[in-house]
Amino acid sequence: MELKQKASLTGFRILYILDILLKGSVSKNEILDILSKKDDLEGNITKETIGLDINTLKSAGFEIENTGKSNNYRYKINWSPIKLKLGKKEMQVLLNTRDAIIEIEDWEDIVKLYGLFKKISNYIEDENTINELMNFGYFLNIDFEILKELNVLCKRKKEVKLLHKSQTGAIKEIAIKLKEIKYIASKLYITGTSPNYPDGIFLRIDNIIKILKILPQKDLVKKPKAKIIVYKINPSIIDSISLLGEERILKQNKNFIQIELKSYNNFMALQRLLGYGRALIDIKNLDIKKEYLTNLKNMQKVYEEN
DSSP states (O other): OHHHHHHHHHHHHHHHHHHHHHTSOBOHHHHHHHHTTOTTOOSOOOHHHHHHHHHHHHHTTOOEEEOOGGGTTOEEEOOOSSOBOOOHHHHHHHHHHHHHHHHHTOHHHHHHHHHHHHHHHTTBOOHHHHHHHTOOGGGGGSOHHHHHHHHHHHHTTOEEEEEEEOTTSOEEEEEEEEEEEEEETTEEEEEEEETTEEEEEEEEGGGEEEEEEEOOOOOOSOOOOOEEEEEEEOGGGGGGOOOOTTEEEEEEOSSOEEEEEEESOHHHHHHHHHTTGGGEEEESOHHHHHHHHHHHHHHHHHHHHO
């Protein structure tokens, strides 16, 4: 996991530099200053690092020129009339970066990377290469403008009215006091509280059609009481998962890892547990265990019918 994170951060940094260069000529010092303000970039970034990253972009086919002393040694991209052709090696670097970022499951990094790839795709000649590069799976179903607005409103803890389409296809208006955006079991949810959902509400963002309006500030409902759920998973998967903010490890040995999950909603807890697949060993809470087994049976029934 650590190696994948390091690789993805390197790729992410290179793409950030490309994004900066696409906006105009810029020096190493200016690039360094911009990158130092990025919270999602870790490690010691130096002018030497930036030089290596620019050479990586050159090897991928970008025509990058150092404009010399008279222009403060700024770099600029000179595009040829022919669109960019990515070789197998360069394409694999981009795909590995995308897959590593998605596996880390930080939705904000995924959205940023999607935006950068979208810019790069404007300069790629082959349509099949573009389709492969932009294959972000589930995220292709999301309206990014709605996602950006929801993210801002969440940080301000706003109350809004949304137009939402349920899994059955029914469309209705839902009032919700926003709490946060969560990425669980490869799906993006908006969470909050609502008069009709006293235990909390979780809406898949790809099912939100429109933000209708921002409501006057008021307490829609009191915050629900958290439920403590305890479960065990196979220790072999510990390097491939990330604990949620509401989770902590209670016990760990060669046979199992026991985890405590503080949940305000049974649905999201079940999504978390179902996401483990065969790696889930046991659930201590009998009511959650019963719901979990019911969900498994329903999933099996749907699978058999199809």
